Amino acid sequence: MSAREAPWWRDAVVYQVYLRSFADADGDGTGDLRGLLGHLDHLAELGVDALWLNPFYVSGEADAGYDVIDHRAVDPAMGTLADVDELIEQAHARGLRVVGDIVANHTSAQHPWFRQARSGGPGDPMRARYHIAPGRDGAPPSQWRSLFGGSAWEPLGDGEWYLHLFDVEQPDLDWGHPEVRADVEATVRFWLDRGFDGLRFDAAGALAKAPGYPPAPEGERRPGDDHPFSDRPEVHRIHRRFAEILAERPGRYGVAETWGPAWLGEPYIRPGGLQQAFAMDVVFTPLDAEALGRAVRSYLEAAARQGRRPAWPHGNHDVTRAASRWGSEGALAVLWLLLALPGATYLYAGDELALPEVQLADEDLRDPSWVRSGGTDRGRDGARVPLPWTRAGEGHHGFSPPGAQQSPWLPQPPGWGERSVQAQHEDTGSALNRVRGALRARSGLREAPWPEWLPAPDGVLAFRRGEVACVLNSTGESLPLETWGGELLSSSRPLDAEGRLPSPGTAWLR
Secondary structure, three states: OOOOOOOOOOOOEEEEEOHHHOOOOOOOOOOOHHHHHOOHHHHHHHOOOEEEEOOOEEEOOOOOOOOEEEEEEEOOOOOOHHHHHHHHHHHHHOOOEEEEEEOOOEOOOOOHHHHHHHHHOOOOHHHHHEOEEEOEOOEOOOOOEOOOOOEOEEEOOOOEEEEOOOOOOOOEEOOOOHHHHHHHHHHHHHHHHHOOOEEEEOOHHHOOOOOOOOOOOOOOOOOOOOOOOOOOHHHHHHHHHHHHHHHOOOOOEEEEOOOOOHHHHHHHHOOOOOOEEEOHHHHHOOOOHHHHHHHHHHHHHHHHHOOOOOEEEOOOOOOOOHHHHOOHHHHHHHHHHHHHOOOEEEEEOOHHHOOOOOOOOHHHOOOHHHHHOOOOOOOOHHHOOOOOOOOOOHHHHHOOOOOOOOOOOOOOOOOHHHHOHHHHHOOOOOHHHHHHHHHHHHHHHOOOOOOEEOOOOOOEEEEEEOOEEEEEEOOOOOEOOOOOOOOEEEEOOOOOOOOOEOOOEEEEEO
């Protein structure tokens, strides 16, 4: 299939907009839709194909918008439905697609359904829409643990408990209930009909739970393991239904938020399933050529078996920033590697600037995992600090409008302005300008064949796609490149005076 015939999403670069930290148009310290509208040209100039929006729905704000009260309405702090319509129109006018976020595992505890379930008492029909069960001798129905720390069960005070795999303000929906299925499907159709070009399905593996809530196994998961609340076989029936709804609208796609090795993600992309599943293990792989080679090959092989291509996350709002995981140059080296592979690449807002993780003071932390872990897990806030747009400090480095009195929802650190879009735009060797160049150079790789892995010394990963070779150097020393090609198309960092690739670094050669 040629690039002209291939679906747009197959090899897209998708830019994740963490809306509350992207740009604040009204000066209240929280990013919003109109702030994003004001910076669409940045995304178009960067060269990405699409933007993915984290939830902007009416929320209780216990988990930064993922505790949803109304899945089909815009939170007033984020904007209006008219702003969504304008965003889609303006993005499309710039050649950018728009991807939404569907939160289908849980609602907010402030959702009308759960408010009735809580107040109605045992036997209330609304309780059947959630995982609510009687305790066992005064203890929870099971010993399941919340992913944010502590028990996954919370007492309702009447002998029954509700399940929350995430925060206590996020009760889990029971997907065995027909009205749950119907309502979420209505939400999927609502946003597709509004004009979204794709949807990311949050917590994709958590939607099905084992009857009776049996014990969860400890230790590393292996193929064939039966897990009571993660990646169960039943969950794939749910996602196949989502895929059917997507297929009713040509040119739309779905991506599953999956965590784990390739064998866990592969069932989501079987024929009749979703088009993509995140290859999340790459995010946690050290900057080592051998380890990265094993990881990417496993996902490529799994995707090929299903006639798909991987979805490569470089980072996201739930993990430490790439520049702190791999180092600033290492993060760019890994990005160049992912961009050279078949499949879509997901770039987290701010990683084009090589922003590092911010070490926030205890009193500034907002993530529920900080509270639920008793202060042992600092959570994800360090990767969510609002972006710097200008070198000067006015408007919190351009995040808010000039004269804004309200501080950003998370504080920006000293020196943030020197990492800003403005400062890096003016520096030809900046991370921003290097990423822009890579996205321009990548266009020829979209039609390239599947990778042919090439012999390479220890610490080097090399493959060829058609006429282009990709070489990642993690040796700790500069690497001569003559073995793999002559003409340099792009590199994550400049070659040295002898034309060798520094470490860590990745180069594309013709």
